[in-house]
Structures are given as C-alpha cells and as structure tokens.
Amino acid sequence: MRLKDKAILIVGVSKGLGYALAYFLLKEGAKVIINSGNKEKLQEIVDSLKNLGEINYISERVVDLSSAKDVLSKSYELIKRKLDGIVISIGGYIEDNVENLTGLDEMINNHVKYPLYITSAALNYLNEGSTIVLISAMRGIDKALPNQLSYSISKSATAKAVEVLASELLDKQIRVVGIAPSWIYGDFQPNRDWKKLRKLGDVKAPPEDFARVITWLLTDEAEWINGVVIPVDGGARLR
Numbered sequence: 001m002r003l004k005d006k007a008i009l010i011v012g013v014s015k016g017l018g019y020a021l022a023y024f025l026l027k028e029g030a031k032v033i034i035n036s037g038n039k040e041k042l043q044e045i046v047d048s049l050k051n052l053g054e055i056n057y058i059s060e061r062v063v064d065l066s067s068a069k070d071v072l073s074k075s076y077e078l079i080k081r082k083l084d085g086i087v088i089s090i091g092g093y094i095e096d097n098v099e100n101l102t103g104l105d106e107m108i109n110n111h112v113k114y115p116l117y118i119t120s121a122a123l124n125y126l127n128e129g130s131t132i133v134l135i136s137a138m139r140g141i142d143k144a145l146p147n148q149l150s151y152s153i154s155k156s157a158t159a160k161a162v163e164v165l166a167s168e169l170l171d172k173q174i175r176v177v178g179i180a181p182s183w184i185y186g187d188f189q190p191n192r193d194w195k196k197l198r199k200l201g202d203v204k205a206p207p208e209d210f211a212r213v214i215t216w217l218l219t220d221e222a223e224w225i226n227g228v229v230i231p232v233d234g235g236a237r238l239r
Contacts, residue, residue, distance in 0.1 A: 001029030002219040007083045009033045009075050011062060011118055012090030017135075017181075019045050020188035020211035021087060026052035028215060030085075033075050037061030048190065062090070062114050068121035076125055085218045086122050087133040088115040095147045103150040111154035112161070119165060119176075126174055131218050134162050134178040136229050141180050142237050155180075159229045166227030175226045177217050181210045182233035203236045 008025050010018050013034040022045060025032050031054040034042055039059035046055050058074045060067060075083065092110040094103025115134055122132065139148050140155025159178060166176040185204035186197075194208040213232050216222055231237065 001027075002221065003084075003215075004029035005031065006085065006218070007031045007033070007079055007081060008085040008087065008218060009035065009072075009083050009122075010087045010089060011035045011071065012088060012114075013042065013045065014089070014091055015041065015045075015187040016207040017091075017184050017188075017210055018087075018089050020207040021089070021214055022055060023049055023052070023188065023190055024208075024211050024215040025218070026055060028219070029053065030218075031079060032056075033058060033078060035060065035062075035071055035075075062118055063109075065117045065121060068114070068117040071118070072121045072125045082125050082127045083122070083130060084127050085131045085133070086118065086126070087135075087214055087218075088118050089135050090114050091135075093151055096150050097147055098149055101150060107150040107154040108157075111151075112157045115158065116161065123169075123172070123174075126172075128173045129223075131175045131177065131222075132165065132169075133214055133217055134158050134176070134229075136162070136178050136180040138180050138182050138231060138233050138237060141229060141231065162229050163227045170226075175223070177222070177225055177227070178229035179210060179213055179217070180229050180231045180233070181205075182236050184210055198234065200234050201236055201239060202234055205234055209234070 008030045013036045035058045042057035056078045096103040136159040137155040139152045162178040183204040188207045194206040198205045
C-alpha cells in the first residue's frame with residue numbers, strides 16, 4: 001500500500017470530500033485523523049470506516065492560531081508521532097458581488113486565514129518529507145463569474161498561498177500542493193460505483209474523483225510535484 005503507516009490529518013472534514021478522502025487514505029494504508037467542529041458527524045464517519053484501518057477524530061473548530069495549535073497538539077497526543085501529511089479542506093460557499101459583499105469575511109476566513117493558521121501551527125508536527133494539501137477551486141484559477149466575488153478571490157488567494165508556502169518550506173523538505181475542483185457534488189457513499197455518476201466534461205462530479213487525486217498527491221509517487229495547484233474538473237473548463 002502506497003501510504004502504509006503514514007499519518008495524515010484532514011482538517012475541516014465534511015460528509016463529501018473529507019469523508020471520501022479518509023476512505024481512500026485508509027485503503028492505501030494510512031493512519032488517519034479527521035477534524036471538524038461536529039462531533040456527531042465525525043463519530044459517524046469513524047464508525048463507518050474503522051474496519052479499514054486506524055482512524056481517530058478531533059472535534060474542534062479552527063478559528064484562530066490558538067485553536068489550530070490545539071488541533072495539531074491533540075493529533076500528536078492521539079498517535080504519539082509527527083504527521084506525514086495534512087489536508088486542509090475547510091469548505092464554505094457564498095455568492096455575492098461588489099454591491100453586496102455578504103460573504104467577504106467568511107470566505108477569507110475559511111479559505112485563507114484558517115488554512116494559514118493550520119499550516120503555521122503544523123510546522124512543529126510534520127516530518128521531513130511530509131506534504132500539505134490546500135483546496136482551491138476552478139473559480140479561483142480559471143474564468144470568473146459575476147456572482148462569486150468573495151469566493152473566487154479567496155480561492156485565488158489559496159492558490160497563491162500554495163506557491164508561496166512551497167517556496168518558504170523548501171529548506172524544511174515539506175511540499176505544499178493544491179487541487180482546484182470544479183463542483184464537488186453530493187455526499188460520499190463507501191463502495192459505490194461513483195464513475196457512473198459523471199462523464200468527462202460534466203461541471204459536477206462526486207467527491208471520490210477529487211479525493212483520489214489528493215490521495216495520490218500524498219504518496220511518494222508525487223514527491224516531485226511541489227508549489228502547484230492541479231485543476232480537477234474533468235475538462236469542464238473546455239466547454
């Protein structure tokens with residue numbers, strides 16, 4: 001297994017991407033810690049996946065540097081070792097425009113500030129050769145839409161953060177990479193044939209398609225990929 005005995009923390013787990021990612025990481029042999037502020041959701045995910053391998057959870061919402069440090073400290077206490085990878089998948093989507101900036105603070109917090117707090121806090125808990133994965137979006141690196149101002153600019157900042165952080169962490173031998181999904185559609189369901197749910201060029205795709213790319217980025221097969229954001233949209237941008 002490509003991630004055998006690697007310890008991976010997923011921050012901001014949902015019933016979609018985070019759930020799917022935990023599933024594939026366990027299938028690849030990783031030890032997984034999942035995090036969000038919803039204890040019931042985390043327990044449900046752990047109960048459904050614990051037969052695949054070692055999975056634990058930390059129920060705490062990251063809102064500042066202090067809470068980020070707390071989550072990282074608790075991850076170390078759980079497994080008594082440093083991490084080999086962190087995936088920051090804190091979500092959130094709000095439509096707004098320059099005349100009505102209803103989503104500005106939340107989008108900047110979720111997609112810029114909180115991931116940077118987590119990355120800063122993680123540096124003392126990452127092994128040499130580890131990987132940090134951030135989640136941007138096609139709207140952050142491709143065509144702009146008029147009703148996604150705060151979301152798009154925050155996801156664009158996420159993409160730039162991948163590059164800047166990767167350059168900063170070269171000497172620590174820590175990679176920083178990202179993906180830019182199109183539309184992650186629906187909740188994850190273990191063991192289903194998700195490929196029947198989409199075709200090339202679709203704007204929407206199930207969480208499995210994105211989780212599998214992240215899983216690969218965390219393996220040694222991707223160790224020469226650094227400081228870039230990979231578009232993951234099935235070619236929808238080509239329409």
